[in-house]
Amino acid sequence: MSKRLTTTAGAPVSHNDTSKTAGPRGPVMLDDYQLIEKLAHQNRERIPERVVHAKGWGAQGTFTVTHDISQYTTAKIFSKVGNTCEILSRWSTVAGELGAADAERDVRGFSVKFYTEEGNWDVVGNNTPIFFIRDAFKFPDFIRTQKRHPKSNLRSPEAMFDFWAGHPESVHQVTILMSDRGIPVNPMHMHGYGSHTYSMWNADGSRVWVKFHFRNQQGIKNYMNDEAESLIAKTRESYQEDLFGAIEAGDFPKWELNIQVMNEEDAEKQDFNPFDLTKVWPHDEFPLIPVGMLEFNKNPDNYFQMVENAAYSPSNKIPGIGFSPDKMLQARVFSYADAHRYRLGTHYESLPANAPKVPVHHYHKDGAMNFNGPSTGHPEAYYEPNQYEASAKADPSVSEPPLKISGDADKYVVEMEDADYVQPRKLYAEVIGDDERSRLHMTMAGAMAPCSTPVRERWFEVLGKVHPGYEAGVRGALSEIDNA
Template sequence: MKNITTTAGEALGSHQDSLTAGVRGPLLMQDYALIEKLAHQNRERIPERTMHAKGSGAHGTLTITHDISRYTKADIFSEVGKETPLFLRFSTVAGERGAADAERDVRGFAIKLYTQEGNWDLVGNNTPIFFVADPYKFPDFAHTQKRDPRTNMRSSTAMWDFWSLTPESLHQITILFSDRGLPISYRHMHGFGSHTYSFINKNNKRTWVKFHFKTQQGIKNMTNEEGNKIIANDRESSQKDLYESIENKDFPKWDFKIQIMSEEQANNHKDNPFDLTKVWSQKEYPLIDVGILELNKNPNNYFNEVEQVSFSPSNVIPGIALSPDKMLQARGFAYPDAQRYRVGTHYEALPINRPICEVNTYHKDGSMSFEDINKKAGIIYEPNSFDGAKEDSQYLEPSYALEGNAARYDRSLENDHFYQARDLFNLMDDSQKNQLFSNIAAAMDGVPSEIIKKQLALFEQISSNYAAGVKMALE
C-alpha cells in the first residue's frame, strides 16, 4: 500500500479529519496538512490568458515535403522527409475560459515546434491579418472585447466605437463578419503566421516570409443561427470535434506553405510589407509548398499541456528571425512577459514548453526554479573564467538598413485602409455579401446611432454597396 503524504513527502496518519481543539472545537493553525491542501486548491488555476483564454490542443508533426533550403538555413527545413514534433493550440480570441466554441470570433492558431536548435513558436490566427498594426493600440482593442467594468457585460458599443475610429480594422472586420468568421470546427479552417518574418539562408542572405497552413479537411463554416443551436447544447463543440477525430485516428492535416519577398521587393512594395492589417498578393508572391502538418495525439492532461503551454513569437531558431513588423516586435516582449506572470518565472522548464535541445542560460532563482536549471551553481554570471556557456558569432543575424527620424508617425496619412477590404468584398458572391450584412447588423444591436453612422461612412469608402447592404440589414 502507498502512503499518502504531504508534498514534502511526509506520510499522513489521517486524511479525513481536520485537527481541532476538541470534537466541536475550532481548527488549529498547526494543521499544516489542511493548510497545504487549501492553499494548493487556491492555486489550482493559473490566471487565464488575457486573450485566447478558451483553447484546445493536440500533439503532432511537421513533415517537410519540399526543399526551401535556398531561403533558410533552419535545420527544420534541412531535408525533405524531416519530421519535427509539435504542439498546436487552437483558441477563441475574445472570450473567457467559459466561452462557447461556436461563437463568432477570430481563432488562434499557435504552434510550438520542438526542433534540434530550440523551440520555434509560430503564434498566429485563422486570419492572415489583424485589427490593428500598432501595438500602442492593442490594449485598447483588447479592452473593447472584454467586459464593461460597470455592467460586467460585453459591450457592442465599445467594440464598434473603437472600430469606427480605427479604419485600419476594416479588413479584419470584413473577414470576421463574413461566412469565414464562424468556422464549424478547428479542423475546418486555415491557419496563418499573419506577421512577416525573416528567413536567413546559409549565405547569410535575408528574405521576408509569411507562413500559411491550408486545411486538407476543407473550409466549413456556420451561420449565426447554426452556431446558436450548437451553443444551446454543447459549449465545447470544437474541443469535442478535435478530440474525437484524433481518438478515431482521423488525423487532421494542413498543407504548410510560404510566401517569399526579397528585401529589394519590400523596399519597392506599394504598401508597408510589415503592416499586420495587410496581406501580400498571392499573384505577386505565390504560395510555395513546404510540408504537411498533422495532429495525431491528444493531450494526456489538459491543464499540464493545453493550459500551461506558453508561446512567444520571440522563440525563433537560426535561419528564422523577426522583422520590422511593429506588432511582431511588441509581441516578442509581451508574450513571454505574460507567461512569466501567468505561469511562472521558469515556465519554459515545464515539460510542455521545454526544448528538446540542451538549454544553457544564466537566469537565476525565481518561482518554479527546478534544481537542474542552474547545473553549475557557482557560475551564475557571464563572462566568466570557467567552463560556462559562451556566445558564438555564427548565430548573429545579418543586418538590415533602417532610416528615418525617431518620431510617432501618423500612418493613416499615407495608408489606404480600404482597398484590400474592397478586394475581399468584391470576391464575395451575393449570398456571402448578404451574410456579411446580416452578421454586422446583428452585432450592432443596441449601438448608438452616431457610432453606426461613423462605421457606415467607413464602409462607404470600401464600397457604396457595402454600406447600403449593412444599412438595409439594420432597418
C-alpha cells in the same frame, strides 16, 4: 496494486476523508495539516487566465519536412526533406473568457510550438492572415473594447464599433469576422496563419521576407449564426469535444505548412506596406510554397500541464528565422514573453510544455520556482565572461544578417489613405459571393444594432469608402432590424 497516498512532501497519509476534530462532534483542530494543505492548495489551483486567448484547445503531434526550402533559410529543421520534430499546438478564441462558448463569433488563435534541434520555434498567429490594427501602441485600447464594460460588466458593441471606426484599417479584419468565416466548425476545419511578416536568411546571408500559412487538410467548414446559436444551447465545449474525440478515434487532423516569399528589393516596390499586419500579400504575385506537414496525433495526458501552461511567443525563434519591421510583431516579441512571466512565473520555460528538447545553457539566476540549478555549463560560472572553458559561450556563427533601416526616429502618423480600403474592397466585391454578402450585411447589422446613432454613422462612413454597396447593404439590414 494501488499506490500509497502521500503528502506533497512524500509522507504517507493515513486518512483522506474526514477532518481531525475534538471528539466526533467537536471543532476542527488547527494541527490537521492535511486539511490545511488541501484547502490552501485549492485556493491556489487557478492561475490567472490569459488576457486574450483565454479559452483554448490543444494537441501534440509531429512536423515533417516535405519540400526543400534550404535556399531561403539556414534553419536546420529545413535542411533536409524528411526531417521531423515534435510539435504542440493551441487554438483559442480571442475575446472570450475561460467559460466562453467555443462556437462564438470571434477570431481564433492558432499557435504552434516546434521543438527543433536548435531550440523551440514558436509561430503565434490566428485563423486570419491579418489583424485589426497595425501598431501595438493601440493594442491595449483595442483589447479593452473586446472585453467587458467597466460599468455594465457586459460586452460593448458601442465600444467595439467606435474603436474600429477610429481605425479604418480594421475594416478588412472586421469584414472577415462578420463573414461566413467568422465561426469555424472546429479547429480542424480552419486555416492558420503566422499573420506577421517574418524573415529568413540562407547560408550566403541573403534575406527574404516570409509569411507562414497553415493549410488545413480537412476542408474549410463554418457555422451560420443560427447553427452556432443552436449548438451553444446544447454545449459550450464543442471545439474541445470535436478535437479530443477525433484524436482519440485516430482521426488525426493535418495542416500543410506553406510560405510566401518576398525579396527585399520587391518589398520596396509594393503599393502597400508589406509589413502592415492589416494587409495580405497577393497570392498571384507571391504564391504559396509548400514546406511540410503537421499531424496532431496525441491528446495531452494532462490538459492543464500541456495546454494551459503552454507559453507561445514570437521571441522563440531559431537561427535562420527572424523578425521584420512589422510594428505589431516587434511589440509582441516583448509582450508575449512578459505575459508568461506574469501568468506562469519567472521560469515558465522550464515547464514541460515549454521546455526545449535540447540542452539549455544561460545565465538567468534564481527567482521563484527555480528548480533547475546552474545551467551555464560550469558550476562556478554564474557570470560571463569568465575564465571557465566549459561554460556557455555565444556562437557568432548563428548571427543574423544586418537589417537595413532608414529614417528619423519619430512617432509617425499614418494618414488614412485608400490603401486601407483596397484589399477589403476586393474581398467584398470580388471574393465574397452574393449570398454571403447578404449574410455579411445581416450579421454586421445585428452586431451594430445596440450601437448609438453617432457610432453607426462613423462606421457607415468607413464601409462606404470600402464600397457603396457595403454601406447600403448594412444600412438596409440594420433598418430591417430597427423596424422589426
